[in-house]
Amino acid sequence: xxxxxxxxxxxxxxxxxxxxxxxxxxxxxxxxxxxxxxxxxxxxxxxxxxxxxxxxxxxxxxxxxxxxxxxxxxxxxxxxxxxxxxxxxxxxxxxxxxxxxxxxxxxxxxxxxxxxxxxxxxxxxxxxxxxxxxxxxxxxxxxxxxxxxxxxxxxxxxxxxxxxxxxxxxxxxxxxxxxxxxxxxxxxxxxxxxxxxxxxxxxxxxxxxxxxxxxxxxxxxxxxxxxxxxxxxxxxxxxxxxxxxxxxxxxxxxxxxxxxxxxxxxxxxxxxxxxxxxxxxxxxxxxxxxxxxxxxxxxxxxxxxxxxxxxxxxxxxxxxxxxxxxxxxxxxxxxxxxxxxxxxxxxxxxxxxxxxxxxxxxxxxxxxxxxxxxxxxxxxxxxxxxxxxxxxxxxxxxxxxxxxxxxxxxxxxxxxx
Amino acid sequence: xxxxxxxxxxxxxxxxxxxxxxxxxxxxxxxxxxxxxxxxxxxxxxxxxxxxxxxxxxxxxxxxxxxxxxxxxxxxxxxxxxxxxxxxxxxxxxxxxxxxxxxxxxxxxxxxxxxxxxxxxxxxxxxxxxxxxxxxxxxxxxxxxxxxxxxxxxxxxxxxxxxxxxxxxxxxxxxxxxxxxxxxxxxxxxxxxxxxxxxxxxxxxxxxxxxxxxxxxxxxxxxxxxxxxxxxxxxxxxxxxxxxxxxxxxxxxxxxxxxxxxxxxxxxxxxxxxxxxxxxxxxxxxxxxxxxxxxxxxxxxxxxxxxxxxxxxxxxxxxxxxxxxxxxxxxxxxxxxxxxxxxxxxxxxxxxxxxxxxxxxxxxxxxxxxxxxxxxxxxxxxxxxxxxxxxxxxxxxxxxxxxxxxxxxxxxxxxxxxxxxxxxxxxxxxxxxxxxxxxxxxxxxxxxxxxxxxxxxxxxxxxxxxxxxxxxxxxxxxxxxxxxxx
Numbered sequence: 001x002x003x004x005x006x007x008x009x010x011x012x013x014x015x016x017x018x019x020x021x022x023x024x025x026x027x028x029x030x031x032x033x034x035x036x037x038x039x040x041x042x043x044x045x046x047x048x049x050x051x052x053x054x055x056x057x058x059x060x061x062x063x064x065x066x067x068x069x070x071x072x073x074x075x076x077x078x079x080x081x082x083x084x085x086x087x088x089x090x091x092x093x094x095x096x097x098x099x100x101x102x103x104x105x106x107x108x109x110x111x112x113x114x115x116x117x118x119x120x121x122x123x124x125x126x127x128x129x130x131x132x133x134x135x136x137x138x139x140x141x142x143x144x145x146x147x148x149x150x151x152x153x154x155x156x157x158x159x160x161x162x163x164x165x166x167x168x169x170x171x172x173x174x175x176x177x178x179x180x181x182x183x184x185x186x187x188x189x190x191x192x193x194x195x196x197x198x199x200x201x202x203x204x205x206x207x208x209x210x211x212x213x214x215x216x217x218x219x220x221x222x223x224x225x226x227x228x229x230x231x232x233x234x235x236x237x238x239x240x241x242x243x244x245x246x247x248x249x250x251x252x253x254x255x256x257x258x259x260x261x262x263x264x265x266x267x268x269x270x271x272x273x274x275x276x277x278x279x280x281x282x283x284x285x286x287x288x289x290x291x292x293x294x295x296x297x298x299x300x301x302x303x304x305x306x307x308x309x310x311x312x313x314x315x316x317x318x319x320x321x322x323x324x325x326x327x328x329x330x331x332x333x334x335x336x337x338x339x340x341x342x343x344x345x346x347x348x349x350x351x352x353x354x355x356x357x358x359x360x361x362x363x364x365x366x367x368x369x370x371x372x373x374x375x376x377x378x379x380x381x382x383x384x385x386x387x388x389x390x391x392x393x394x395x396x397x398x399x400x401x402x403x404x405x406x407x408x409x410x411x412x413x414x415x416x417x
Numbered sequence: 418x419x420x421x422x423x424x425x426x427x428x429x430x431x432x433x434x435x436x437x438x439x440x441x442x443x444x445x446x447x448x449x450x451x452x453x454x455x456x457x458x459x460x461x462x463x464x465x466x467x468x469x470x471x472x473x474x475x476x477x478x479x480x481x482x483x484x485x486x487x488x489x490x491x492x493x494x495x496x497x498x499x500x501x502x503x504x505x506x507x508x509x510x511x512x513x514x515x516x517x518x519x520x521x522x523x524x525x526x527x528x529x530x531x532x533x534x535x536x537x538x539x540x541x542x543x544x545x546x547x548x549x550x551x552x553x554x555x556x557x558x559x560x561x562x563x564x565x566x567x568x569x570x571x572x573x574x575x576x577x578x579x580x581x582x583x584x585x586x587x588x589x590x591x592x593x594x595x596x597x598x599x600x601x602x603x604x605x606x607x608x609x610x611x612x613x614x615x616x617x618x619x620x621x622x623x624x625x626x627x628x629x630x631x632x633x634x635x636x637x638x639x640x641x642x643x644x645x646x647x648x649x650x651x652x653x654x655x656x657x658x659x660x661x662x663x664x665x666x667x668x669x670x671x672x673x674x675x676x677x678x679x680x681x682x683x684x685x686x687x688x689x690x691x692x693x694x695x696x697x698x699x700x701x702x703x704x705x706x707x708x709x710x711x712x713x714x715x716x717x718x719x720x721x722x723x724x725x726x727x728x729x730x731x732x733x734x735x736x737x738x739x740x741x742x743x744x745x746x747x748x749x750x751x752x753x754x755x756x757x758x759x760x761x762x763x764x765x766x767x768x769x770x771x772x773x774x775x776x777x778x779x780x781x782x783x784x785x786x787x788x789x790x791x792x793x794x795x796x797x798x799x800x801x802x803x804x805x806x807x808x809x810x811x812x813x814x815x816x817x818x819x820x821x822x823x824x825x826x827x828x829x830x831x832x833x834x835x836x837x838x839x840x841x842x843x844x845x846x847x848x849x850x851x852x853x854x855x856x857x858x859x860x861x862x863x864x865x866x867x868x869x870x871x872x873x874x875x876x877x878x879x880x881x882x883x884x885x886x887x888x889x890x891x892x893x894x895x896x897x898x899x900x901x902x903x
Contacts, residue, residue: 020871034816084813095797099808102801121853123721126643130694131723135886137855144886150873151888175890185551219691220882236697238551247887 003029004320006094006108008085008261011040012302013114013293013309015068017302020313021112022075026320029078030106031072032096038072038079039065040116042302044142047167047193053303054214056371064302064349088265090286110316113262113276113284113291113307117255117298119164119287125253129216132223138164138252142171153248157225158182159213161189161196165252170199172250179203180246183211183227185234186386188365190254190391212236213249222247237280254296265289272341273297280356281315281324290316297343298391304359318351325350331409338369338415340390347411349403356403360413362388370416373398374404388415396397419445419582421769422601422610424589424599424624426450427458428565429747430616431572432762437769438579439784440776443641445608446573446581447601449588452840454569457606458755459843460693461640462669463565463681467504467557467845468752469524469532473901476735478527484760485529485559489893491759495571496788498674502510504560504656505543507534507710509550513660517555520661524557529700529814531558546652546713547884562674566790566843570833575786575830584608585836586881589617592627612774613744619690620726621736621748628739635749637690638727640682641699646718646851648676657710668706673847678714680707682725691726692719693821711863715882727751737764745769789827790846793819814864815857816852822864829868832837836869838862 005026007014010033020029042050045061052058055067072079073256083098094106119137136144136152142164144150156177158165159183169179172215182200185376187209189196200207208227214236215226224245227234230352257275259267268285270277275296278282282292292312318324333342358373366388373381373396380402388394396413403411421437423430426448434446448455465488471478492499505524508514509716517534524532533556540547540554558633578625588604601608607839615624637902650672659667681703685696700722707714730736730749735757738746745768747761756760770776790803804811809823828835828844835841838848841861847855862876862885877883 034813059673082812084751084816086813086819097800097804097811097813099804099811102804103797105797118852119855121720121855123719123850123853124646124717126700126701126719126722127718128697128722130692132884140858145890148859148863148873149890150886151890152886154887168568177887214697215694217694220877220880221884230864 001104001106003030003106004109004169005030005112005316006106007031007112007114008088008094009033009040009114009293009295010038010079010081011114011116011118011293012065012068013116013295013305014040014112015065016306017070017112017114017292017313017316018077019068019075020310022077022315024314024317026101026317029077029249031077032083032085032094033079034084035082038069038081041139044146045063046146047171049304049359053301066344069170083174085261087210088261090265092288097414109320110288110290112312112316113289113295114293115261115295117249117257117294118379119253120256122251127213127216128395130218131219132216132221134218134222134248135216136248137251138168138250141168144173145175146337151177153177153244153246155180156250157213157227157246158250158252160184160252161191161207162252162254163195164189165250166191166195166199168250168252169205170203173203173205179205180244181206181208183213184209185212186210188389188391192391214241216249222249225249227298251318257293257295259295262291262295270341270345270385273343277345278343279348280311280344280352282344283313283315283319283373288319297341300391304393307357329409331403331406333358333411333413335360336414338364338366339413342413347403349400352400355397355399358398358413360394360396362390362394362415365389366415371396371413372416373411373413375408376410376412377407380406418598419443419608419610420774421445421612421614422447422599422608423614423616424601425456425607425616425618426453426569426573426583426585427456427616427618427731428569428572428758429750429761430614431569431576432758433616433747433765434576434581435572435579436766438576438581438763439778439782440810441779442774442776444576444581445584445610446576447584447587447589447603447608449586449604451586451608451836451877451879453573453585454566454843455879457726457728458569459566460642461565461752462671463563463673463679463754464504464669464671464756465563466562466756467524467528467532467563468507468527468753469520469555469557470661471527471753473523473526476737477753477757478758480735480757482528484757487759488561488563492563494784495568495575495786497568497571498889499561499563500674501559501561501671502655503556503558503900504658505540506555506660507540507547508552508554508660509548509709510552514553516660517553520555529557529559532556544654544657545710547657550708562656562671563755564674567860570844571786571788574831575784575832578786579782585745589624589627590782591643593622594828598743607772610768611743612770613738614770615746615748616746618750619726621728621746625740625746625748628740628744630738630746632809633691633730633732633736633748635728637687637692638729638751639685639687639692639699639724640727641695641703641722641724642679643700643703644673645678645714646720647676649714649718650676652678652712652713659706659710668703668710670710677720679712680704687726690726691727692754695722695724699724720853735761737761737768739768739772743772746777789831790824792821792824814860815845815847816851817852818846820845820847820857824860825864826868829865835865836884837877837879841865
């Protein structure tokens, strides 16, 4: 089988990329989705707040996804659900499998990776204790509660204040469970401020910063957890150990871009983001393989996923049509002085439009700082920030003109006090 | 009326069941848990030891060396993954080299074949990542790695196929000794039998007391482990031991038969026979110890940590004896219990025979058990064929380990089939990968519920009482009526 463009993943990233590529004139597109329907994780995100930036209104996850699914259907883009991609190669051969077609091999001209991310499990934290039932990651719990219709516990402790953890605190409360507390090992929450207010404060659920779970108790089902305050090095302080009775421990301790397929294809991954290193068109280190959404970097807002995916769709379309620039000046981006990473990692001046958006995350909470972009010497962008936090992705929009005059081919994004 | 009742469906019990299924007798295998291999068998180092470590003249020495030799044939017959990768006891100092030479002599006395003391250079060749301080090693080529729960499951399956009755979720409460037999009172029913095998691991002393045998006590000793992602499995090529101490064989670093990296265990006496909780100190200890052997692993790659219990006794040797006419204890089977298990089973069968059990071979006994189809191991053309036969092999449920719905259905339907979420995990590795079931667990629950015909609310993780759900969100919501996806 041959296709011009194969998109792996039919969540918000894959859908937006497919739509954009079609609008850019690519007809021969196949979207492959492992779940039985399109929409990705948005299907289980029944809370609202999606789409403020793209649509100017508050949508639920399924509503947001449906807008893109409708568009996909309207454009007649081919998709296969319940289909798992097993392998991709650097010459863009995709091997997938499903119940109807068996093993499918597709030679693509271009591929867009949009496989999303997965949750960090308990093992990654190495929390001591027993291994009873009743330990769920927030996303798994969300699926059980919102899609399957089952209550996962009565008395719940949540570890990690990431957005899904916060949203599940509210959700479980609304379904009659008692969420006793949310613990966060860091001195700040990694979730959005609005979620802390709307999901915890509004329901009187305490958020304990600098706290963690040091032991899980229970033989068959969770019976309780021992929690503790941590010191500046994140080591639990023994005097603060405290037993909290609960039947459920919910983990919201981080997301990891899911790049097993990318690794097989030899795509270079960024050590900090965990996703492929990409250029301004969201192209990875393997020519003709693009990536977008949470497979590249974990986003706070689906709206940003959509924007990033449009770029990937556009980039793939140009690549297929042969209208992508070739060669020309290339600029690498680097984060430093409080900036953990910058995406894209590379900008090709010939291929960027009039401007480029740099996405970045900081490594701590900083107040009253300047976010600066320079070529090492000359500052080409500077903005004052009252507060920046690791939980909120920042972005910088750079005009092409401002980059053109750079002396070096390195662009540093940093915080200046 | 059964001829033989085996209590305890761990590696030893399952082996005895399989060995007895060769004969024209009525055998029942009883376990209190919902699945086979739930006790000491499921959580240990998964090593088939060479046998140099045991004190010469002990049952341990004899049965380990005997047992080790049996694994090639057995794993071939049962289609259980087993790799004879060899082990290295690594000396980190001059003094330790002396102990290694002692171990070598001990191994020779025990009759361990292919032992060799190697120097630093050879060691670096065999294990490029080993710590720089290593001065030499005892190389035992016959040591191997295995999946202990798959081994016990395979034995149980093969036994059931050959006519053994398996009664799970059946806890022995008391045993009445009668003339010419026993009545086993269980949580479910009374089971009458002529002979009894006590293979109850941590609870062997309790059953022995019911059988009025000479008193011994099983003292649980805990061992904690960390299991790493498959990315780290290649870091070592052999089972790497440290020089043993009186408390055990020390912390080892080894690849698993599935390609992960495993480190552990420590050795801590505990009071409670079911206390398999890990501890902060314990995990820290094994990590620090393991780093002395090889320090190239990253704690970021840990996918899970766990603890298992050794069923130890003060005497230090296995207790394989006759507590009362008609019964055999296979007790205090701590390390190297797994390695010895097929030899223990042979010995137990022999002891039953000596007590009058008539063993006449069946003409239909089949020692061969085929491992179920594994999609992950197939070529694309094999996959194509498998999906043609059963489309469910085309639906990947566990994405980390590439396990399909067809395999999960098979695992449930096989003899001694899966009944719990962890049962599916141990048979197929669904949920044992890097996401630890985050994505596939809801689907595994759905398939278990459908295939077993039991409601979601009754699905457990592992043990009775290990329920996953505490209620329904909406009472009129019926899973499977099509509205789930509406």
